[in-house]
Amino acid sequence: MRRELIKFALFAAVALAVPATIKGGYLLNVLVFVGINTMLAVALNLLLGFAGQISLGQAAFYGLGAYLSGILTTTYGWNPWTAMAVAAMAVGLLAFVIGFPILKLKGHYLAMATLGFGIIIYIVLNEYVDVTGGPSGFSGVPGLGIGNLHFDSDLKSYYLVWTMALLVMLLAVNLTQSRIGRALRAIHDSEVAARVLGVNARLLKVQVFTCSAVISCLAGSLYAHTVTFISPSTFGFHFSVELLTMVIIGGLGSIYGSCLGAALLTLLPEFLRTFQDYDIVVYGLLLIVMTMFLPGGLVQGFEMLWAGIRRLWPGRAGQDA
Amino acid sequence: MLDIHGITCVFGGLTALDDVSFSARAGEITGVIGPNGAGKTTLFNIITGIYTRSAGRITLEGSDISGLPPERLTRLGLVRTFQNIELFGKMSVLENVMVGLHTRSRSGFIACAFKLPQHLREERRIREQAQELLEFVGIADLADMAAANLPFGKGRMLEIARALAVQPRIMLMDEPAAGLNSRETWQLGDLIRKIRETGVTVVLVEHDMELVMDICDTIVVLNLGRKLAEGTPRQIQENPEVIAAYLGDE
Amino acid sequence: MKTRFIRIATLLLALFSSVGAAIAAEPVKIEPIKIGALFSVTGPPSFLGEPERNTAQMVVDEINKTGGIKGRPLELVIYDTTGDPTKAVQLATKLIKDDKVVAIIGPSTTGETMAVKPVTEKEQIPLISCAAGSKITDPVNPWTFKTAQNDTLAVARIFEHLQKRKLDKVAILTASDGFGASGREQLKNQATKFGMTLTVDDTFGPKDTDMTAQLTKIRGSEAQAIICWGTNPGPAVVAKNARQLGIKLPLFMSHGVSSKKFIELAGEAAEGIILPSGQVIVADLLPAAAPQKKALMAYVQDYKKNFGVEGDHFGGHAWDAVMLLKKALEQGADTPAAIRDQLEKISGFAGIGGVFGFSAADHAGLTKDAFVLVEIRNKDWVLVD
C-alpha cells in the first residue's frame, strides 16, 4: 500500500515538474493533450484491462462530454463547472442505462455493439445541425476559470488538465486495489467463479462501464474548454481505435501503462513527422505486433527487461536469492 | 436443509436428469455418486443456477431458490467449488480469498476510489480474515504466491478456503478429490469433516469411493439421470441395484 | 600509450578547430522570412491538402529562385493536419511558438480553420485560410483572411442562372460533411432572396454508395432543378443514380467537384451537368484580356510541369495565399501586425480564385465574378452564359 503511494507521489511530482524543464512553446501544448488522452486511456483501461470488457465506442462519451459542455455554456450561458458536472451526470446515466443490455454481450458482439453505439452518437453530432453546428463544428466555447484565475495559457491549461488526470489516475489505482478492483479482475479471469463467490458481475460491469464513461465525458469537457472549438470528426471511430491502441501499447491493466501509451501515441507523431503518410501503417503494425509478442504492453516489457538486467547482475541477484 | 424436488433437465432430445429428488440434512455430509454420465455435475450446475432446469423445484430451508443466479444463491448461503478448480490465476493466493469475502464487505466505488476510512478499516479486516481462512485450510505460508503457480492440490485447498470466505451455510463440492494423490485426499477428508464441525452442511459429488464411504453421512446414487438409491454408506454398499450399476450386468 | 593519446587528442582538436573555422568563415546568412502552412495532406480532405501543399511549395521555391523578397528568402514550414481540428490547433501553436512564423496559410477545411482561428487571434498572427466556409470571415476577425471563394458566391451564381431560366422550384441534396453542410446553409439562406422554393432538402453521407432513395423522393416532388453540394465521390454517385432513374431535370453541382476527376468518375452521367467553378479549369477558354488569364495560365503550366497533372482550383487557393503574402511582404511588412495591415490594403490583385480586394470590413475579398458557370460537354468544360 505504502509503496504504491510513494510510486504515485513520485510520478505526480515528475508530471507537475515537467513544465519547468521545457521552456513553454509547442511541446507544452502537446503535453496538455497527453493529459486529456491519459484520462481517456485510463478510463478505457478500467473497462478493458480490469473487467476484460472491450469498448469501441469510447469516443462517443468523449464527444458527448465535449458537446454537452460546449452547448450548455455557449448556447445557454451556463457556468462551465456546472455544465461539466451536469454533462458528467447525464452521460453517466446514459451509460448506466445502455450498459445493461450492452454488457450482456460478449467478445465480438460487445465490440460490435459499442462500435454501433459510437457511430450512432457520431451521426447525431454530425446531423443535428441546429444544436451541434453539424460537420463544420461548434466554436466559441468559453475557457475555464476559478475566480480571477483564467486557464488561458498552455501552462495554466497544463496544470488544470494534469491535476485532473493525476486525480483520475490516483482514483483508478485505488479502485483497482480495492475489493471492487479484485472483483473486476476476478470477472476477467473467470466470470462463473466470481459469480459463485457472490460477485454481482452484471451490475459491477455496468458500474465500471459507467465510471469509464464519466471519466471520458470529463475529458471531453476539458477538451472543449481548452481548444474552444469542437467538431464531430474528433470523436469518430478512428479515435476509439486510437484509444484502444494507447491502452494495448501501454499495457492492459496498468494505470501507469495507460499514461505511457497515451504519451507515446500523442508525442510519437511529433517526433516522426517524416512518417506522414506512413503513420496509419505504423498504427496497424503496432496493434498487431504488440498483441502478438507483448500482450502485457510496454509496462510488462519493461518489467521483463528489468528482471533480465537483474539476472545479469550477479551481485544483486545473489542477494535476492 | 437443501431439498431437491423432481428435477428434470432436457438438452435437445437428451434427458440428462429425470425426476430426481433428495434432501441434504443440516449439519450432515451428503455424497452424490454415480457412474460417468449419471448427471451429477449437471445436477450441481442446475442447483447453482448455471444451467436452467426443465422441471422441478429446489428449496433451501423451505424457501424456493430454483433458477436463481449464482450470486443470489451465494448471498443466501449456498456456495460451490468446481471440478477443474477455477482460480483467479493472475491474483495472489490471499487476494483469491479476499474476492471470496466480497459479499462480506460493502464499500462502494466512491469509498474505494477515495480510500475513505471505513474502506481502509474494512480492507484490513478482510485481509485478516483471509489470512485466517488460509490457515484453516493449511496454506497460509503461500499467501503471496500467484494462484496460477500453485500445485494442483494446494489450489484445491485455496478454492475451498475461497468458498468458505463467503461464510456459507451449505457448500456444494464438485469432485473435490479429483486429481489429488492419496495423501492429499486423506487431508481433504479431514478438512471436510472440520468444515462440517463449523456448522456448514456439505454436499459433494465424488468418484473416490473410499473417501465418500469414509466421510459421508448420507449417499445418493444417480444412474443415467435417475436416482437409483439413497441411504447410509452401509446401506448403499449392500444395495444390489447399485452394485449392478457399477459392475454392469452380472 | 600516453603519446598515442596525445596524438589522437591533437588530431581531434585540429579537426574541430578547422570545422569551427569553416563555420566562422561562412558569410553571415540572411535571415529568411518564415511562413507556416497547415494542410491536410493526408486524411479525408487530402484531395484539398495535397494540391495545396504541392502548390505552396512550388510557388515558394520559385520566389526563392528569383531572389526572394527584398533579398530575403522565404522559408515555408508545412505541417500535415490530417483533417483533424485537434491536430490543426496543436500544429498552429507549434508554428507560432516553436517555428516563430510571421504568418500562416491554411488550413484546408472550414472546421480546422474555425479551430485554429482563436489561437492565431490570441497570438496575433495573420491566418490566410484556404477553406471555403463563409463563417470564417463573417463576422470579420481582424487576423483571419481567406482565399477560397465563399460558397455564398457559388450559390448566388447558380440561383441567378436559375432565375434567368425562370426555374424557381429547387431540390437540394447536400453531403453531410463540412463542405456540404456549409453549402446547405447558404442555399437555404439565399433561396428567399432569389425567390426560390426548396421543394426537397435532403442529405447524403460522404461515403454513401447509393442515392437513389433521395433522388426518387426528388423525382416525386415538384422540383424543376436539382442542386447537389458535395465533394468526390458522392456527387458522382448522384449523377449516375439520376441517370439511372431517368431524371431529366437540370442538375447542378458545386465547385467542390470542378476537376477532371469528377468527369472521370461520373463518366457518361456527367454530361450536361452545370456547376460554378473558379476560372482555373477553363483558363484556356478565357479571353486574352481577362484579368486573371496571365496568372491562371502560369499556374496551370507550372503545376503540370512539376507534378505531371493539371493544377486545380484547390491548389489555386494556396497559390493565392502565398502570392497575397508576398505582396504584403513586398510592401516592407515583416512583422505579423504589419503583414496584417498590408493584407487589408490589397486591392485588384488578380489571382487564381478571382480578383482579390480586401478591406477592414471584407476579409474574403472576392465578388461573384470569381465564379464562372461551366457545363460538362463531351467530357470537357464549356462556359455557360
Place this chain on the structure above:
Amino acid sequence: MDFSQQLSQYLLSGLATGAIYALIGLGFAIIYNSTGIINFAQGEFVMLGGMFGVYFYTIHQLPLVAALVLAVLCAAASGVMFERLAIRPLRRATPLGLVIITIGGSILVRGIAMLVWGKDTHALPTFSGDEPIALAGATLLPQHLWIFALTVLLIVVNKLFFQYTITGKALRACAVNQRAAGLVGIDVRRMVMFSFLLASGMGALAGIIVAPLTMTSYDVGIMLGLKGFCAAIIGGMSNGIGTVLGGLLLGVLEALGAGLISSGYKDAVTFVILLLILFLRPQGLFSSGESERV
C-alpha cells in the same frame, strides 16, 4: 409519379444495395463459422477486390474479365497471407486479442493500399452498359442484375460446397468442434486458412462487382465491412440464406429510411436496428437455435 411507384423504387434500390451487403456478410459468416473469429478486416478485402480490379484494368489495360480474375486471386492471396502472418501465430488467442488483431490488420491493409495506390477515388466500367432497365415502375441498371445473379450463384455454390464436398464438410466439422475435427484427422490449420481464402475471395468479388456503381478508394472498406457485418448478425451468422436475407432487409430498411424518414439519419437507423437485434435476438432474426453470444 405516384407514391407506389416511389415505393417500388425504394424497395428495388434497397434490394440492390442489400445484395451487396449480403455478399460481404457471407464472408464474415464463413470465417466465423469455421474459426469463431469475427474478421474485422473483412471489409478491407472488399476494398482490395475493387482496387486490384482498377489496378489491372486501368493501369495495366488488361481486358475486364482478366482483370477481374486476377483481382480476385490477388485479394484471396492477401487474405491467406493475413491469416498466415497475423492470425496463425497467435496461439491461445482470446476473443479480445483476435478483435484487436483483426482491427490492426484492417488498418494495416488500408494503410498499405493508400501508400501503393494513393488516395484518389476510382471507377470501373459497368460490365454490360448502363442503359437503365424499367421494372415495376422503378429502374435498375444492368450492373444490379449482375449483383443479384452473383448473390444467387454464390448462395447455390456455397450450399453445394458445404453440403457435398469433402472440404466443405470438413469446414463444417471445424465449425462444430475444432478439437474433435482435429482428432478425426482434419487438418484444422489448413481449413482455417481455406476459410480465409474463401472469404477474402468472395469479399473481393463483391468489391469488384460494386465498383462500377459505387466507385472505390482505399477507405471504402470500413463502412462496407460494417454493413456486411450487420447483415451477417441480422441473419444469425449463417453461411447461406439467413445472411442474404439479413443483407436484403438491411438494404431495404436503409432505402426506406432515407426515402421516408431522413436521409441524414439512415445509417443511425441501421445501427439502432443492429443494437436492438443484438439485445433482443442475438441469435439473429432468421434462426431459432440456442446461442452462446449472451
